[in-house]
Amino acid sequence: MASSRPLARFWEWGKNILCVGRNYAEHAKELGNALPAEPLFFLKPSSAYVREGSPIVRPYYCTDLQHEVELGVVIGRRAQAVSQEAAMEHVAGYALCLDMTARDVQKECKKRGLPWTLAKAFSTSCPVSEFVPKEEIPDPHKLKIWLKVNGRLRQEGETSSMIFSIPHLISYISEIVTLEEGDLILTGSPSGVGSVQENDEIEAGIHGILSMRFRVAQQTCPS
Ligand SMILES: O=C(O)/C=C/C(=O)CC(=O)C(=O)O
Numbered sequence: 213m214a215s216s217r218p219l220a221r222f223w224e225w226g227k228n229i230l231c232v233g234r235n236y237a238e239h240a241k242e243l244g245n246a247l248p249a250e251p252l253f254f255l256k257p258s259s260a261y262v263r264e265g266s267p268i269v270r271p272y273y274c275t276d277l278q279h280e281v282e283l284g285v286v287i288g289r290r291a292q293a294v295s296q297e298a299a300m301e302h303v304a305g306y307a308l309c310l311d312m313t314a315r316d317v318q319k320e321c322k323k324r325g326l327p328w329t330l331a332k333a334f335s336t337s338c339p340v341s342e343f344v345p346k347e348e349i350p351d352p353h354k355l356k357i358w359l360k361v362n363g364r365l366r367q368e369g370e371t372s373s374m375i376f377s378i379p380h381l382i383s384y385i386s387e388i389v390t391l392e393e394g395d396l397i398l399t400g401s402p403s404g405v406g407s408v409q410e411n412d413e414i415e416a417g418i419h420g421i422l423s424m425r426f427r428v429a430q431q432t433c434p435s
């Protein structure tokens with residue numbers, strides 16, 4: 213049953229954030245990864261959301277915080293094992309997202325065969341833009357997403373370059389995790405990911421649709 217809560221504020225719902233990785237060939241290559249045979253995904257908690265006006269906080273245990281700009285897909289209707297053909301009926305809209313990553317920690321986790329939670333799921337690791345209703349984006353595979361740090365372009369990618377399309381991702385994920393209204397899927401980052409420092413300003417956008425800005429802050433080490 214549809215909820216009466218406005219999806220335009222989906223980040224307040226406390227629902228799941230599912231993040232797809234290695235979904236752009238150039239990005240998989242820049243990190244030295246093979247192309248995936250099927251979608252790779254991981255989770256962030258909903259407390260990872262941060263909105264414009266609040267900073268992205270680099271965790272005290274991280275020495276290399278990196279940006280990944282990604283198109284987010286907001287689920288509007290429960291999806292359990294849906295076909296690719298039916299998948300888009302479950303989409304309510306889109307948002308621009310950053311998959312902030314403690315890259316040094318992720319590298320260590322990969323080396324030791326540990327989960328990526330410390331690298332990907334910390335508080336403020338998921339900055340999000342305004343919600344864009346699906347009617348305003350007739351084809352989500354024809355978007356240009358970009359990211360600048362201190363005014364310098366770092367990332368620019370076409371969503372047409374995704375290895376697995378949005379219907380493919382929804383269908384695949386929904387066979388494993390039942391998707392619910394208010395859930396968000398981050399569809400993976402194009403190439404150009406890089407480090408940010410305290411006080412840097414990150415600006416990111418979907419060309420012709422929206423942009424957002426965040427400042428980077430440093431978490432103090434808990435005593
Ligand atoms: O395997 C790695 O070294 C890194 C993978 C990622 O961080 C995956 C993503 O989050 C992405 O491609 O967007």
Ligand SMILES: [Mg+2]
Nearest residue numbers: 280311400401
């Ligand atoms: Mg990512």
